[in-house]
Amino acid sequence: KNQVEQSPQSLIILEGKNCTLQCNYTVSPFSNLRWYKQDTGRGPVSLTIMTFSENTKSNGRYTATLDADTKQSSLHITASQLSDSASYICVVSGQNAGNNRKLIWGLGTSLAVNP
């Protein structure tokens, strides 16, 4: 069964600290993996998209890694800011029976950055 699991479910850190969020998936065949940031009361906004051949991708203070062999990804946030408080959602693109791409969404990690 295609699944995306994220950990931790929630996380509280102090402003300026770093943190790492995890995503494990069982989607097969794999096409790409995305990380989204969703602020409270807003829609998700894409941070990174990674394909099979990419190990690391950065977007400012956000760095995503992908290990396609172990089917794991992580999102590392450096020097956190109060505005980083949000839900971070991992999404994996697979293929359904009709050979079309299908997005499998994780539940997200809720991050709170405190002053």
Place this chain on the structure above:
Amino acid sequence: ETGVTQTPRHLVMGMTNKKSLKCEQHLGHNAMYWYKQSAKKPLELMFVYNFKEQTENNSVPSRFSPECPNSSHLFLHLHTLQPEDSALYLCASSRGLPGLAGRSYEQYFGPGTRLTVT
């Protein structure tokens, strides 16, 4: 802003009411989507439109009726909803469908409509 707007932002309706959600994208995209986001659940894809034609309906109850008059506008007509339909309804658009080989079209989301059914 993402270029995708949704109205209203909040909606409270009774189970016998009829209401509509509106989504408009200013990005020149061809594909539009409706998602449902409930607490403690992943995003659920409801409908997909490509060039105004519905390409996907994920077993959504008929009390939800989508309409796509053109590539820039998408509506979700609601009638005789149930309390369990209360959720955040998100609209998204992308340049193309993610089904094309070798393509990973990014989806841009609107802010959502927070729907409460009483």
